[in-house]
Amino acid sequence: MASSLITLLLSLLFLHHHSLSSIANPHKLHKLKPHLLSHLPRSKHSDHKPTEFFEVSKPIKLPNTKPCSNLVLTHDFAFTYGQPPVLASFHGPPPHCPSTQFSRIVLEWRATCRGTQFDRIFGVWLGGVELLRSCTAEPTSSGIVWTVEKDVTRYYSILTRNQTQKLSVYLGNVVDSTYTGVYHVNVSFHFYPVEKEKILKGFGVNSGFGFNSWADLVLPISRNLPLNDGLWFEIRKSGEIQLKEFEIPRNTYRAVLEVYVSFHENDEFWYSNLPNDYLAENGITDMPGNGPFREVVVSLDGKVVGAVWPFTVIYTGGMNPLLWAPISGIGSFDLPSYDIEITPFLGKILDGKIHKFGFNVTNALNVWFVDANLHLWLDKHSTKTEGKLLKHVSPPLVFSEVSNFKGLNGEFTTNANRKVLSIGWVKSSFGSFVTHSLQEFSYSNSLVMDNDANTQIIDQKIHFNDTVYVKTPFLDVHTIKSEKKFPLFLYLDYFDQGNGHYLYVTNLTLRFDENRSSKLAGCELSKSSLKNTQDGLGYLFIENNHIVGASASTQQLYSYKEDGKFCYFRNVSSSDYDIVYDEVKNGCSQRELDFPSAFGSGNQIFSHSKGFSSI
Numbered sequence: 001m002a003s004s005l006i007t008l009l010l011s012l013l014f015l016h017h018h019s020l021s022s023i024a025n026p027h028k029l030h031k032l033k034p035h036l037l038s039h040l041p042r043s044k045h046s047d048h049k050p051t052e053f054f055e056v057s058k059p060i061k062l063p064n065t066k067p068c069s070n071l072v073l074t075h076d077f078a079f080t081y082g083q084p085p086v087l088a089s090f091h092g093p094p095p096h097c098p099s100t101q102f103s104r105i106v107l108e109w110r111a112t113c114r115g116t117q118f119d120r121i122f123g124v125w126l127g128g129v130e131l132l133r134s135c136t137a138e139p140t141s142s143g144i145v146w147t148v149e150k151d152v153t154r155y156y157s158i159l160t161r162n163q164t165q166k167l168s169v170y171l172g173n174v175v176d177s178t179y180t181g182v183y184h185v186n187v188s189f190h191f192y193p194v195e196k197e198k199i200l201k202g203f204g205v206n207s208g209f210g211f212n213s214w215a216d217l218v219l220p221i222s223r224n225l226p227l228n229d230g231l232w233f234e235i236r237k238s239g240e241i242q243l244k245e246f247e248i249p250r251n252t253y254r255a256v257l258e259v260y261v262s263f264h265e266n267d268e269f270w271y272s273n274l275p276n277d278y279l280a281e282n283g284i285t286d287m288p289g290n291g292p293f294r295e296v297v298v299s300l301d302g303k304v305v306g307a308v309w310p311f312t313v314i315y316t317g318g319m320n321p322l323l324w325a326p327i328s329g330i331g332s333f334d335l336p337s338y339d340i341e342i343t344p345f346l347g348k349i350l351d352g353k354i355h356k357f358g359f360n361v362t363n364a365l366n367v368w369f370v371d372a373n374l375h376l377w378l379d380k381h382s383t384k385t386e387g388k389l390l391k392h393v394s395p396p397l398v399f400s401e402v403s404n405f406k407g408l409n410g411e412f413t414t415n416a417n418r419k420v421l422s423i424g425w426v427k428s429s430f431g432s433f434v435t436h437s438l439q440e441f442s443y444s445n446s447l448v449m450d451n452d453a454n455t456q457i458i459d460q461k462i463h464f465n466d467t468v469y470v471k472t473p474f475l476d477v478h479t480i481k482s483e484k485k486f487p488l489f490l491y492l493d494y495f496d497q498g499n500g501h502y503l504y505v506t507n508l509t510l511r512f513d514e515n516r517s518s519k520l521a522g523c524e525l526s527k528s529s530l531k532n533t534q535d536g537l538g539y540l541f542i543e544n545n546h547i548v549g550a551s552a553s554t555q556q557l558y559s560y561k562e563d564g565k566f567c568y569f570r571n572v573s574s575s576d577y578d579i580v581y582d583e584v585k586n587g588c589s590q591r592e593l594d595f596p597s598a599f600g601s602g603n604q605i606f607s608h609s610k611g612f613s614s615i
């Protein structure tokens with residue numbers, strides 16, 4: 001019985017060496033064909049209306065103006081795997097738009113699908129600049145629909161450029177007699193004009209200095225092939241480095257590199273990967289290894305300038321697809337991107353010559369998709385700025401790993417830390433500014449294999465701080481700080497119930513928390529706090545090699561507060577496709593309103609959430 005089950009597990013386990021019945025690990029069930037929504041028996045859902053999927057996120061702050069909208073791309077993604085990205089022409093804001101200044105620009109992705117299909121990763125680029133990294137929802141036989149709305153205002157300069165550009169979408173899908181789901185997609189842009197009163201008050205768009213405005217230029221740090229329209233780099237193993245040459249205008253006074261990452265196949269669940277010595281001693285050759293630590297390292301001309309310790313996004317097919325139906329996993333429909341302040345290094349790259357960014361992933365297994373956008377602020381009053389790197393400290397990763405196992409049971413503890421500090425000055429017509437940038441990371445992972453590997457328990461924490469201070473010529477210090485915490489708890493249990501019956505239990509907590517603050521000369525300008533948690537419990541029932549039943553429930557608590565002025569709270573729960581409860585609170589309670597903000601009720605256009613979001 002055990003061996004027929006293992007055959008079903010697509011030979012992920014290497015039977016010839018031992019005859020364990022199973023190893024609890026999220027990679028394993030992911031490869032099961034029936035592990036797709038359309039194959040899962042559906043109990044209650046008998047109506048034939050498409051299910052609407054969604055990711056919980058705060059509403060985008062919109063001005064009180066009517067948007068000018070463009071449907072830019074309509075495409076049916078059928079067999080697109082390995083094909084070039086799908087292209088459309090993008091001409092900027094619609095010509096009939098009454099305004100040429102916008103306070104918000106929103107990208108809208110809307111898609112439907114019906115049939116059997118995997119969750120697929122996709123990217124949207126404009127002129128090679130990545131605007132969105134996302135994953136599709138998994139379809140059902142009665143059909144699904146979902147919408148992703150993303151605030152893309154930080155790409156203002158490229159979105160409002162008065163020339164035709166290429167919008168490109170890569171979504172590698174496979175359609176055959178088994179996988180029938182075709183993704184029908186529309187991509188639209190909504191340009192919200194600035195409110196008239198704001199223009200009258202002199203708050204135009206992008207007239208502020210560096211930290212208070214959008215970049216003047218965004219350069220693609222993405223793959224040129226095959227059509228120069230943007231695609232991610234693929235990093236297939238540890239030690240592999242992907243390089244991109246670039247050149248910046250000589251009047252740049254600020255630079256921020258925004259990095260997009262997603263992880264797939266053998267590293268889709270990297271945080272659950274077992275150490276190689278455990279796999280070797282147990283004769284397991286078909287499970288991904290390299291342990292559970294990964295980091296994306298970014299280098300400039302060969303020197304480490306920053307890193308990304310990514311949030312553990314779980315795509316919609318992950319572990320038990322019913323966990324993510326219809327409430328999608330945190331970050332799955334809009335994968336977070338990560339900013340690295342490059343300004344201290346400007347002195348090294350303002351020479352009008354070609355330089356190189358490099359990306360590699362520590363311990364990587366096949367495959368990581370990585371690319372970036374370089375946001376640049378230009379000095380319009382001068383043709384040349386100057387700069388110098390004053391200090392750059394980037395000690396090697398501090399890493400420790402303790403393995404303690406006997407046979408298939410054991411405990412593995414992994415800890416890591418990294419710090420990158422850079423200080424540099426830049427002289428422009430705004431004066432001479434010294435920028436300090438500090439990234440601090442800590443990671444811990446406890447991985448337990450129990451019950452002869454039928455139980456796997458993972459408890460992982462990533463803490464990720466970014467601090468940027470700028471000393472102005474007036475000796476004011478402007479500080480922007482982001483603190484992120486990404487805890488993950490995962491409990492997987494595989495029960496042999498006899499007679500070819502198995503039960504697979506997934507119990508997880510996925511959490512994305514972030515505090516941001518901005519201070520000027522010690523005074524708080526703004527601060528925000530996000531707490532976003534999902535708790536899920538899922539069961540898969542396996543009988544004679546087939547999944548015969550599935551069930552899952554997910555609870556999500558989302559709470560966002562900004563300056564006591566903008567608050568959003570949601571408490572929502574699903575059970576097997578159905579929403580059990582959904583409580584939404586928009587607006588702050590009295591207590592939050594009482595919280596004073598030094599920034600007052602002034603200029604919304606340059607408020608923290610916008611101008612500082614590029615840090």
Ligand SMILES: *[C@@H]1O[C@H](CO)[C@@H](O)[C@H](O)[C@H]1NC(C)=O
Binds near residue numbers: 074110111184186
């Ligand atoms: C895409 O837009 C077209 C034209 O407005 C519409 O007929 C179609 O239903 C839309 N598809 C989706 C997935 O929204």
Ligand SMILES: *[C@@H]1O[C@H](CO)[C@@H](O)[C@H](O)[C@H]1NC(C)=O
Binds near residue numbers: 100162
């Ligand atoms: C865009 O460019 C065209 C041709 O160069 C020009 O006629 C038009 O006035 C420009 N539009 C804006 C809004 O600048």
Ligand SMILES: *[C@@H]1O[C@H](CO)[C@@H](O)[C@H](O)[C@H]1NC(C)=O
Binds near residue numbers: 304360363
């Ligand atoms: C990644 O690249 C950096 C910079 O070139 C290098 O110092 C580091 O050793 C590389 N790491 C791996 C795992 O290859």
Ligand SMILES: *[C@@H]1O[C@H](CO)[C@@H](O)[C@H](O)[C@H]1NC(C)=O
Binds near residue numbers: 442
């Ligand atoms: C991040 O900053 C907080 C508050 O300053 C500090 O307590 C924490 O240790 C920092 N985390 C890391 C990884 O350095």
Ligand SMILES: *[C@@H]1O[C@H](CO)[C@@H](O)[C@H](O)[C@H]1NC(C)=O
Binds near residue numbers: 537
């Ligand atoms: C899920 O895991 C947590 C932490 O171990 C535990 O307290 C809880 O009882 C588990 N829930 C179920 C239903 O197994």
Ligand SMILES: *[C@@H]1O[C@H](CO)[C@@H](O)[C@H](O)[C@H]1NC(C)=O
Binds near residue numbers: 485514515529
């Ligand atoms: C955010 O700040 C609150 C209050 O100081 C703290 O309890 C929480 O741990 C912080 N969260 C993060 C992600 O640092």
Ligand SMILES: *[C@@H]1O[C@H](CO)[C@@H](O)[C@H](O)[C@H]1NC(C)=O
Binds near residue numbers: 557571572581583
């Ligand atoms: C979320 O809603 C559920 C069901 O109404 C309730 O039991 C729970 O206390 C709520 N949680 C919070 C934090 O409001």
